[in-house]
Structure formats: structure tokens, C-alpha cells
Amino acid sequence: MYYRFRARDRLGKIQEGTLDVDDRDEAAESLARDGLSVLTLEESDDDEMPLISRGVSQKEVIYTASQLAIMVDTGITLSSALESLRRQEGNPRLKAVLSELKSHVEAGEDFSVALARFPRYFDKTFVALVQASEQTGALGQMLERISNYLRTDLDTRGKVKAALAYPGIMLCVAIGVTAFLLTYVMPKFTPLFQKRGMKLPPPTIVLMALSESILNYWYVWLGTIVSLVVFLLYFRTTDTGRRTIDWLKINVPVIGGMIRKVIISRSIRTLGTMVQSGVSMLEALRLTADVSGNIFYREAWLQVVDQVTEGRKICDALEGNPLFPTTLVQMISSGEETGRLDEVLDKVSGFYDRELELHIKTTTSLIEPVMIVIMGFVVGGIAMSLLLPIFQLSRPMKH
Numbered sequence: 001m002y003y004r005f006r007a008r009d010r011l012g013k014i015q016e017g018t019l020d021v022d023d024r025d026e027a028a029e030s031l032a033r034d035g036l037s038v039l040t041l042e043e044s045d046d047d048e049m050p051l052i053s054r055g056v057s058q059k060e061v062i063y064t065a066s067q068l069a070i071m072v073d074t075g076i077t078l079s080s081a082l083e084s085l086r087r088q089e090g091n092p093r094l095k096a097v098l099s100e101l102k103s104h105v106e107a108g109e110d111f112s113v114a115l116a117r118f119p120r121y122f123d124k125t126f127v128a129l130v131q132a133s134e135q136t137g138a139l140g141q142m143l144e145r146i147s148n149y150l151r152t153d154l155d156t157r158g159k160v161k162a163a164l165a166y167p168g169i170m171l172c173v174a175i176g177v178t179a180f181l182l183t184y185v186m187p188k189f190t191p192l193f194q195k196r197g198m199k200l201p202p203p204t205i206v207l208m209a210l211s212e213s214i215l216n217y218w219y220v221w222l223g224t225i226v227s228l229v230v231f232l233l234y235f236r237t238t239d240t241g242r243r244t245i246d247w248l249k250i251n252v253p254v255i256g257g258m259i260r261k262v263i264i265s266r267s268i269r270t271l272g273t274m275v276q277s278g279v280s281m282l283e284a285l286r287l288t289a290d291v292s293g294n295i296f297y298r299e300a301w302l303q304v305v306d307q308v309t310e311g312r313k314i315c316d317a318l319e320g321n322p323l324f325p326t327t328l329v330q331m332i333s334s335g336e337e338t339g340r341l342d343e344v345l346d347k348v349s350g351f352y353d354r355e356l357e358l359h360i361k362t363t364t365s366l367i368e369p370v371m372i373v374i375m376g377f378v379v380g381g382i383a384m385s386l387l388l389p390i391f392q393l394s395r396p397m398k399h
Contacts, residue, residue, distance in 0.1 A: 003027040003043055007036035014039075030117060056094045056121050058154050064094070065126075066147040073140035079105050097121065110134055125149075125270060125287050132278045142277060149273050153266060156356065160262055163360045163367075164255070170371040174378055181382045186211040193389050203385040246295045250323075254366060258359050259294075264328065265352035267292050267301065272345030282309060297323055314341075 003024065006016050024041065031038050064085060071081035079102055086098040097118055104114035112131035115122040126146055133142030190208055193200060200208070214221055235241035249259045270291050274284030282305060289301035300323050307317040315333035318324045328348065335344030 003041055005031060005038060006040040007031055007038050009036055056091060056097065058150060060091060060094055061121055062147050062150045062154065064098070065143045065150065069140050069143035069147060072143065078111060078139070111139070124290055125274075128274065128279055128283060128287055129277050136278060145273065145277065149269065152269065152353070156262060156265065156353065159357065159360050160258065163258070163364050166364065167367045167371050170375060174375040177379050178382065181379070182207065182211045183214055186386070187215065189386055189389070201385065201388045203381065204389055207382060207385045243295055250294060250296065254363055258356070258363050260323075261352055261356040261359055263292055263294050263297050264324070265349060265356055267297065268328075268345055268352060269349040272342055272349050275342040275345060285314075300324070
């Protein structure tokens with residue numbers, strides 16, 4: 001949601017612009033953090049922001065960062081680079097974002113502060129890395145590092161989604177076939193069985209009752225399904241729901257191990273990138289907690305922050321935590337002892353990326369036969385429940 005604001009900075013200068021945030025309170029907090037006194041703050045009309053119908057994908061953010069890196073490295077000013085990207089951008093929303101960034105940069109605002117106004121597209125990690133580069137004057141190199149970091153993260157997510165897509169499709173097919181057999185095929189045979197007055201096998205009786213229930217009380221089934229979906233959507237917004245879902249993600253058989261590797265790989269990659277870029281260790285650890293994507297890992301990293309603040313080493317803070325493999329803790333310990341933690345983290349991240357790729361292949365090879373067996377068992381069971389009475393009907397015909 002966009003909010004247009006008019007505010008006064010610490011020097012008394014009037015600032016105007018647009019924020020892309022979730023609500024009015026977040027907009028006010030963002031302006032207050034920037035040291036601005038709000039004069040007016042109004043939600044933008046759709047006519048002012050005609051691009052609300054389309055979002056900005058991570059691929060577009062990666063492309064923008066990469067192009068900015070090239071232009072800044074070749075000596076083009078940041079303002080001119082933003083204007084060049086704005087002119088050639090085809091996504092209206094991203095075009096408006098680039099226009100806002102250009103306006104804030106030309107007004108003398110730090111690029112990192114301008115980026116922080118659009119948290120939907122430029123997360124805390126992105127902003128922190130740009131802020132670190134502003135202190136060293138290596139914005140071009142940092143933007144290239146950011147694009148590589150985001151590209152790797154996007155590739156990892158793509159591999160995981162691809163691995164989970166097959167069982168999801170198979171599950172939908174199994175549900176569809178089962179529904180078709182129960183609501184269309186079974187009712188065709190039911191009158192025949194009832195007319196003959198034959199004794200039916202227990203599986204056939206159960207499926208006939210289920211089929212009749214679905215056909216006669218479809219509204220109850222539909223209401224139950226809708227209620228269950230609504231409950232699950234609400235449940236996942238609660239603290240208990242989020243904790244339950246996150247626990248299942250990392251503990252469910254087969255898939256849980258893959259999700260753990262994804263989280264560790266992302267966390268270590270983020271920490272390594274932060275340390276290499278000159279971000280303070282405590283800030284790097286906090287950002288690592290934010291990007292972990294799992295409540296339990298986030299809490300574990302925040303505990304590391306507390307213990308590092310007290311003077312302990314990262315490896316000591318991680319030691320004994322079942323969420324982190326012993327080998328990982330040992331490698332981090334080696335990096336801290338040799339003073340080459342950034343290099344070690346980079347190698348560890350690469351190692352877990354390779355491990356994840358291997359795990360995905362192994363998981364996929366396991367899931368495929370399991371899903372085929374399950375689908376065959378369900379569909380085959382229904383088919384056999386139909387065929388058994390038919391075999392009984394055919395026996396008298398042979399005499």
C-alpha cells in the first residue's frame with residue numbers, strides 16, 4: 001500500500017515522497033526512524049499509483065541490482081543510473097519505485113535510507129549491505145555481490161519448489177481420481193448391486209456409503225472443507241500455529257532434512273556475505289536470524305547474538321544445539337581461531353548448497369515411488385471394491 005507524505009527534516013527542510021508499506025502506522029514509524037516530523041500522511045489513490053495491479057518479482061530486483069552495479073562501476077552517478085533504469089523499465093510499479101529512489105537520492109538522502117522505504121522489495125539484508133558499502137565507497141561491487149547473493153537464494157528456492165511440485169501434483173491427481181470414482185463411477189454400479197440383493201464385501205459397502213454421503217450431503221462436505229481451510233489459514237497466523245508449522249517443516253520425515261539444509265545454507269550464506277562486506281558481527285547475526293525463515297532457527301540465532309554480546313564465540317554459542325550439525329560448529333570454530341571466518345563461512349555455504357542439491361535429488365527419487373504406491377493403493381483399492389461384486393455377479397452366469 002502506498003502512502004504519500006510531507007514531512008520536515010532535522011534542518012527544517014520539507015521532504016515529500018511516497019512510502020510502500022503495509023499500513024499507516026508502519027509508514028509513520030519509518031518516517032520517525034529517518035528523523036522526519038510528519039506534516040501530512042495520506043494513502044495514495046489508485047490513479048496516482050496505476051501499477052498496483054502488478055508486483056515486483058525477485059528476478060526484477062536482481063536484474064535492477066546487477067544493472068546498477070555495472071553502471072555505477074563504469075562511473076555513472078547513482079542518480080543517472082536510476083534514471084536510466086527507470087526509462088527502460090517495463091514494470092510500472094518498479095518504474096515508480098525507481099523514480100522515488102532517484103528523487104530521494106537527489107534530495108541528499110543516503111541510498112540505503114531510500115531503499116529502506118520499500119521493505120517489500122529491498123529487505124533488511126539488502127539495505128544493510130548497501131549501508132556498509134556507503135561507508136567504504138564500493139557501492140558498485142556491493143550491488144554485484146547483492147545480486148549474486150539474491151540469485152543464489154532464488155535458485156535454491158526454485159530447486160526446493162521443483163522437488164515438492166511432483167508430490168503435490170500426484171496428490172492432486174489422486175484426490176481427483178478418487179472423487180471421480182466415488183461421485184460418478186460408483187453410483188452407476190450401486191443400483192445394480194442393490195437390485196440383485198447380493199451380499200457385498202465390506203470395502204464395497206463402505207465406499208457405497210461414502211459415495212452416497214458425498215452425493216446427498218455435498219453441502220456438508222463442502223462446508224467442512226471450507227471451514228477447515230479457513231481454520232488452517234487462521235491457525236497459521238497465530239503464534240502457536242506458526243510454531244507448529246515451522247516445527248513440522250524441519251521434523252517431517254524425508255522433507256524435514258531438506259528444509260534444514262535450506263535454512264542452514266541461507267543462514268550461513270547471509271552471515272558470510274555480511275562479514276565479508278564489513279557489517280558488524282552483531283548486526284550480521286541479527287540479520288541472519290531474520291532471513292532464516294523458521295521460528296526455531298531464528299530463536300537459536302538470537303540466542304547466539306545474546307551470547308556473543310556477552311563475549312562468547314559463535315561456535316561456543318552454537319555448540320550442543322541440535323539444530324546445527326557438529327561439523328558446522330567445528331568449521332565455524334576453525335574460522336574464528338584462524339581469523340578467517342568470512343572465508344570459512346563462504347566455503348561452508350558452498351558445501352551446504354552442494355549437499356542440498358544432492359539431498360533434493362535423493363528426496364525426489366524417494367518421493368516418486370512412494371507417491372506412486374500410495375496412489376496405486378487408493379485407486380486400486382476403490383477399483384477392487386467395484387470388481388469384487390462384479391465377479392460375484394458373473395459366477396451364476398457360468399452355470
